[in-house]
C-alpha cells in the first residue's frame with residue numbers, strides 16, 4: 818500500500834467557507850486525487866482578516882507592491898509578508914510535497930492576479946498573490962498548481978505524478 822502524501826491547498830477549495838463573501842469554492846476533482854492528505858491554508862483568515870471581509874487588491878506604489886483594502890485602504894502588506902514567511906517554514910517542516918492555490922486571489926493566485934496602478938484606479942498588469950509570491954521565492958522547487966489546472970484531467974495527473982516523484 819502506498820503512503821498518502823501531503824499537499825497544501827487554499828482552504829476555500831476544500832469547501833471551507835473562508836472567502837471574503839463567507840462562501841467556499843469546493844472542487845469536484847478532489848475525489849479523483851486518490852491518497853492525498855490535503856493541508857488547508859487560508860492566508861487571509863490566518864493573518865487576521867474576518868469572514869466576511871472587504872475585498873483586497875494588489876497595487877503598485879512608490880514603496881513597491883502593496884496589499885490594500887479596496888475601500889478602507891488598510892495596508893496588509895507587511896503583516897501578510899511576515900505571516901507568509903512563518904507559514905512557509907511551517908509547511909516546509911510538515912513534509913508538504915505540493916500546493917494547489919486558488920486562481921486569481923490577491924493572496925493565493927499564481928501569476929493571474931490583477932495588478933492595479935498607483936491609487937488602485939486601473940489594472941496595469943498581472944502578478945502573483947502576496948502569499949503565493951513569498952512561497953515561490955522561498956521554495957522555488959515546490960510543485961504548484963491552481964484549481965483551473967486541477968480541473969483538467971491531464972494536468973491533474975501530471976501534477977500528482979510530479980509531486981509523488983519528489984517524495
Ligand code: SF4
Pocket residue numbers: 826827828829830835836837858859860861862919922924925
Ligand atoms: S483564495 Fe486563499 S485567501 Fe482567499 S479564501 Fe481561498 S484560501 Fe483564503
